Amino acid sequence: KAGVTQTPRYLIKTRGQQVTLSCSPISGHRSVSWYQQTPGQGLQFLFEYFSETQRNKGNFPGRFSGRQFSNSRSEMNVSTLELGDSALYLCASRTRGNKQYFGPGTRLTVT
Amino acid sequence: QKEVEQDPGPLSVPEGAIVSLNCTYSNSAFQYFMWYRQYSRKGPELLMYTYSSGNKEDGRFTAQVDKSSKYISLFIRDSQPSDSATYLCAIPQWLRSGGSNYKLTFGKGTLLTVNP
16 A cells, blocks of 8 residues: 655745645545644644544644645645744544554755 | 653664663553654654553564553664664544544654664
8 A cells, every 4th residue: 555645845935935735645544634843843733634624733823724635635735934834744644543654744945 | 741751862872782762741641652763854654552551562662651650661672773763752632532633742752873
């Protein structure tokens, strides 16, 4: 079975721009979560989507948003980028169980 | 108090050493505990998954949970250079019943280097 895939793998943006990241979960997994990883804060939960509905949201500003499509694929959007948004953005999928499987991440650099 | 705290390291050991990685958590209601391994420039991969107290062994890896002191550990026996990675403890939480509203709370990770 193919793992979680994320595109693009690397991205460089300028402050004030917006960015959209894409995630394809493992086949059959309906839950998709997004995490932000930085050296200072570590891995932090952004949000979870299940059946096209946001089920849970972490403590991030409204500039961070996402959506899920009927095929379970998900996108994450960050508007009005700030330097502090530079991070590795990780997508993870799971079935109804507890085990969450991560993709390789998208490395976002904001200049 | 943070929900999950992890010894930050970094940790450098010679090949063949026994490695001990540790986390503490604040909420006594937590019942599931995970360890993820993350190689440089990769996403985290699930290494060990335990429920409640006690030990779980998988090859050279042993996960230990002490619920009385809210302490979780990962031991690596006969460590190899290929074990060099960041190790993250993680605790799943459900904010609603039925399996939805799920999130993982991570420790900050310990960078381990095993020197040949």
